[in-house]
Amino acid sequence: SAVISQKPSRDICQRGTSLTIQCQVDSQVTMMFWYRQQPGQSLTLIATANQGSEATYESGFVIDKFPISRPNLTFSTLTVSNMSPEDSSIYLCSVEDVGGQGVYEQYFGPGTRLTVT
Amino acid sequence: DQQVKQNSPSLSVQEGRISILNCDYTNSMFDYFLWYKKYPAEGPTFLISISSIKDKNEDGRFTVFLNKSAKHLSLHIVPSQPGDSAVYFCAASEGDDKIIFGKGTRLHILP
Numbered sequence: 001s002a003v004i005s006q007k008p009s010r011d012i013c014q015r016g017t018s019l020t021i022q023c024q025v026d027s028q029v030t031m032m033f034w035y036r037q038q039p040g041q042s043l044t045l046i047a048t049a050n051q052g053s054e055a056t057y058e059s060g061f062v063i064d065k066f067p068i069s070r071p072n073l074t075f076s077t078l079t080v081s082n083m084s085p086e087d088s089s090i091y092l093c094s095v096e097d098v099g100g101q102g103v104y105e106q107y108f109g110p111g112t113r114l115t116v117t
Numbered sequence: 118d119q120q121v122k123q124n125s126p127s128l129s130v131q132e133g134r135i136s137i138l139n140c141d142y143t144n145s146m147f148d149y150f151l152w153y154k155k156y157p158a159e160g161p162t163f164l165i166s167i168s169s170i171k172d173k174n175e176d177g178r179f180t181v182f183l184n185k186s187a188k189h190l191s192l193h194i195v196p197s198q199p200g201d202s203a204v205y206f207c208a209a210s211e212g213d214d215k216i217i218f219g220k221g222t223r224l225h226i227l228p
Contacts, residue, residue, distance in 0.1 A: 031160075033160040035160070037210075037216055043151075043153070043161070043163065043208075043216060044163075045160045045161075045162070048159075048160060092216075094160065094161075096157075096160075106155055106160075106161060106204070106206065106218075106221060108216075108218055
């Protein structure tokens with residue numbers, strides 16, 4: 001199984017600033033995902049980050065607002081740029097890893113709670 | 118300690134029959150429950166949810182049942198179709214706190 005850590009665990013930021021969230025995995029994984037969970041809503045996929053290629057963004061999310069880095073197979077960052085109160089959310093990093101018997105399994109980080117004032 | 122448990126790692130069901138995926142939780146403060154579906158090499162996508170004030174929610178072929186006294190919920194898919202073959206994650210949250218996921222159940226729909 002993959003163990004995921006995220007930094008920071010929470011932050012309070014001012015409108016107009018940017019925050020970079022780090023995601024570290026204890027094993028090499030191909031697929032990494034960034035999600036957002038806004039209050040009272042389900043998870044929304046922001047983008048898929050594969051090492052060595054540009055991130056693939058879902059509808060409604062753009063690279064200028066949520067730039068992503070994936071420098072290697074164990075690490076990724078998501079930046080929330082030019083923040084507004086609407087960006088207040090929990091941001092989750094997730095990975096897909098091959099478990100026992102070749103079965104793909106999904107693992108989630110502990111999340112980063114962002115509040116924008 | 119796992120707060121959301123999916124005790125069956127896999128399940129095989131004949132096409133056209135009902136698929137029932139089960140999930141148990143330990144935190145009685147959870148007030149929102151969700152099911153996600155995941156294909157290989159893709160992230161989970163939201164399927165259906167239920168609030169703790171309800172005991173049933175239907176959306177087409179998918180129905181989620183919640184039994185708060187037993188801390189148990191289930192997802193029913195009827196009739197099951199080949200495209201339903203995927204991993205299904207049960208998840209729960211308390212208020213605005215983050216979503217806690219189960220480990221998933223792999224559903225195989227047999228022809």
